[in-house]
Amino acid sequence: MLFNSHPFIFLYLPLTLLVFYLAARHSAGLAAGWLAFASLVFYTWWDWHNLPILLGSILFNFLAGSHIGRLVQQRRSRRAGLIIAAAIAANLVVLGYYKYSHFFVAELDHALDVHWTIPQVVLPLGISFFTFTQIAYLVDVRQGKVQDYDFTHYLLFVTYFPHLIAGPILHHGEMMPQFAHRETYRFSYDKLALGITIFLLGLFKKTVIADGVAPEARLLFDAAAHGQILTLLECWGGVLAYTLQLYFDFSGYSDMAIGLSCLFGIRLPINFYSPYKSCNIIEFWRRWHMSLSRFLRDYLYIPLGGNRHGQFRRYFNLFATMLLGGLWHGANWTFVVWGGLHGLYLAVNHAWRALRERLGTDLSHTTPVGRIAGGALTLLAVMVAWVFFRADTLASAWLILQGLAGENGVTMPYAWIEHREQSAIAQWLLAHHVNFAHMPLFGKGKEALGCLLLLSGCWLLPNTQQIFERHKPGFCPSRLGAPAHETWYWRTGWAWAAATVTAGFAAILSISGLSEFIYFQF
Numbered sequence: 048m049l050f051n052s053h054p055f056i057f058l059y060l061p062l063t064l065l066v067f068y069l070a071a072r073h074s075a076g077l078a079a080g081w082l083a084f085a086s087l088v089f090y091t092w093w094d095w096h097n098l099p100i101l102l103g104s105i106l107f108n109f110l111a112g113s114h115i116g117r118l119v120q121q122r123r124s125r126r127a128g129l130i131i132a133a134a135i136a137a138n139l140v141v142l143g144y145y146k147y148s149h150f151f152v153a154e155l156d157h158a159l160d161v162h163w164t165i166p167q168v169v170l171p172l173g174i175s176f177f178t179f180t181q182i183a184y185l186v187d188v189r190q191g192k193v194q195d196y197d198f199t200h201y202l203l204f205v206t207y208f209p210h211l212i213a214g215p216i217l218h219h220g221e222m223m224p225q226f227a228h229r230e231t232y233r234f235s236y237d238k239l240a241l242g243i244t245i246f247l248l249g250l251f252k253k254t255v256i257a258d259g260v261a262p263e264a265r266l267l268f269d270a271a272a273h274g275q276i277l278t279l280l281e282c283w284g285g286v287l288a289y290t291l292q293l294y295f296d297f298s299g300y301s302d303m304a305i306g307l308s309c310l311f312g313i314r315l316p317i318n319f320y321s322p323y324k325s326c327n328i329i330e331f332w333r334r335w336h337m338s339l340s341r342f343l344r345d346y347l348y349i350p351l352g353g354n355r356h357g358q359f360r361r362y363f364n365l366f367a368t369m370l371l372g373g374l375w376h377g378a379n380w381t382f383v384v385w386g387g388l389h390g391l392y393l394a395v396n397h398a399w400r401a402l403r404e405r406l407g408t409d410l411s412h413t414t415p416v417g418r419i420a421g422g423a424l425t426l427l428a429v430m431v432a433w434v435f436f437r438a439d440t441l442a443s444a445w446l447i448l449q450g451l452a453g454e455n456g457v458t459m460p461y462a463w464i465e466h467r468e469q470s471a472i473a474q475w476l477l478a479h480h481v482n483f484a485h486m487p488l489f490g491k492g493k494e495a496l497g498c499l500l501l502l503s504g505c506w507l508l509p510n511t512q513q514i515f516e517r518h519k520p521g522f523c524p525s526r527l528g529a530p531a532h533e534t535w536y537w538r539t540g541w542a543w544a545a546a547t548v549t550a551g552f553a554a555i556l557s558i559s560g561l562s563e564f565i566y567f568q569f
Contacts, residue, residue: 048092049567050246050303051253051558059089064310071232078232080199082311086206090172097171101206104141108134108181109201112188119191131189135182142178145170150378172567173212175375177205179342184219186346195223207313209304213566215318215338221522222313231312240539241518242310245511247551249302253564254557256501257296261562263494264289264437271443278458278482282450284495289437290430291501293565294323297336300564302511305521317512317521321528323505326413326421328392328428329400334527343372358401365397366390376436381444385435392428422506458482509535 048055063085071078091098111134118127145168156163184204187193195201204222205211225231267285270277301319308315322334332340348368354361366387373386413421431448438444449455459481509531512521516530518537537543 048089049563050300050307051250051554051562051564053555053558054092056555059085059092060307060310067311068232068234071234075227075229075232076199079203079226083199083203083206086203086208086211089208090206090211093172096169100141100145100171100174101177104138104177104181105202105205107137108185108205109198112185112193112201113196115185115188116193116196119189127189131185134185138178138182142174144168145174147374147378176214176216177211179216179339180205183216183342183346187219192220193223195219195227200226207308209307210315213300213304213564214336215301215304215316216342217316217338221316225313233312237539238309238312241515241520241537242306242308244537244543244547245306245309245515245520246303247306247547247554248511249299249304249306250554251550252295252299252302254299254554254562257292257294257299258557258559258562260288260292260295260494260498260501263498264292267447268437268439268443271446272439274443274446276455277446277450278455279450279453280457280459282447284498286430286434286447286451287498287502288494290426290433291498291505293433293436294505295501296565298511300566305511309520314520314522317523319510320512320523321505321510323426323429323502324422324528325425326418327425328389328396331425331429332389332393337523339372339375343368347371358398362394362397365393369393379439380441381435381438384441384444385432388428388432388435392432456482458484460484 048059050056063082066081066085067078070081087098087101090101111130115127115130115134118124118130148165149168152163152165155161184193200223203226204217204219207217207222210217264285267277267281268289298319301317305315305317316338318336318338320334320337322331325331325334348364351364351367352360353364367390369386369390370383371386373382373384373389376382376385431451434447434451435441435444438447460483510528512523513528513531514535515537
């Protein structure tokens with residue numbers, strides 16, 4: 048089931064919310080149990096065959112975590128270490144089988160011509176997210192951070208439907224106290240108003256904006272997949288369209304997840320915070336998929352040694368972490384290259400910072416021009432990497448990169464210049480090797496203008512967390528940006544109610560067919 052579907056909005060959500068608060072009048076445990084059951088229904092709506100995998104994973108990790116917890120209390124550290132290593136290995140083996148087995152066998156067959164084949168494996172929904180969530184739980188147990196071993200709460204922690212399909216990756220210590228807090232189960236109109244508003248704004252981002260620019264991005268990447276020669280303007284237009292589609296798709300999902308969670312009195316970690324406002328790639332990864340960045344830092348980068356063994360080892364650890372982070376996104380060499388590029392970006396960014404420190408430059412002071420230049424360079428680097436993230440193959444990604452570099456010339460759409468034969472501008476462009484052609488991506492220019500306006504909005508407008516700053520709908524370990532001007536703050540009243548209803552009405556009318564969230568596939 049998807050958040051942006053009529054069954055979810057008009058059937059599942061109202062029923063789940065109503066029964067939750069009715070059950071809470073009798074018992075918090077009953078309400079938690081109902082929410083866990085409803086989350087399982089949400090998961091199985093798509094394909095019930097995945098349910099045994101999810102439940103088996105939950106039962107295995109809960110039993111392993113309980114046993115590790117007892118060993119930690121008994122101070123039997125060595126045995127606890129062996130069990131957690133085995134449990135994490137088991138989780139990774141299951142994840143690897145479902146997500147990577149076909150990819151690796153196909154690559155071995157291609158490289159060695161061994162004619163190995165395995166049946167096509169169907170990837171269970173959300174397996175990456177619920178696996179990483181439970182690995183983090185096991186590590187927290189080993190470190191003595193877990194005190195609650197109630198199975199119903201654990202079941203809810205893993206299956207909680209706002210995060211189950213596409214994140215954020217949750218931490219046991221941040222969520223379990225909320226499930227045990229009595230205030231969570233107490234209905235209030237403030238919760239309802241806050242949650243519905245954030246949910247509808249997120250829905251608007253997804254169905255109106257992200258799905259609205261998706262066709263322009265699809266035109267480019269489908270053309271590249273078919274080997275079509277691509278020129279400068281259409282490549283930059285298509286890549287910008289995908290850059291915005293992915294931004295508003297993920298931003299919309301993150302808002303919807305937080306808004307849904309607010310309806311139940313639970314706060315999720317913030318997972319998205321205006322990443323295109325970043326002035327460097329380090330800042331970008333503090334704002335993009337923040338729970339994944341934290342997971343990779345805490346459970347991969349730091350165990351590899353972090354920055355404790357010299358600069359070269361630090362850069363290697365960064366590169367290896369991002370390479371594996373890229374592979375986590377999917378079993379394709381395009382994701383490996385995407386992760387490797389970001390690893391390289393991070394290593395260069397850290398090296399530049401180290402050089403500035405040695406030269407005595409104040410890193411805390413950046414001029415407006417410097418911030419603009421840094422932001423433009425960061426966005427350019429991110430857009431180039433998005434080509435690999437979206438492309439089906441390395442070959443099609445390379446075709447687009449060639450077009451971005453202008454190797455295939457410059458072509459402009461017919462619709463941009465009327466009466467080309469009599470136009471002095473058109474004649475001048477033709478004389479300078481600029482051709483004209485039918486380009487569906489641009490039409491009469493409104494698509495390109497729309498993308499530029501959306502990009503300006505990403506830079507200039509406050510994000511959801513800033514707008515709802517006073518109400519703290521989600522939590523974040525550190526402040527990432529200055530508060531918005533109070534003019535933007537959300538408040539109950541007719542103006543915001545009218546804006547919310549309008550956005551929600553437009554968003555619901557824009558729901559058409561099956562439009563998955565991009566991170567739904569991971």
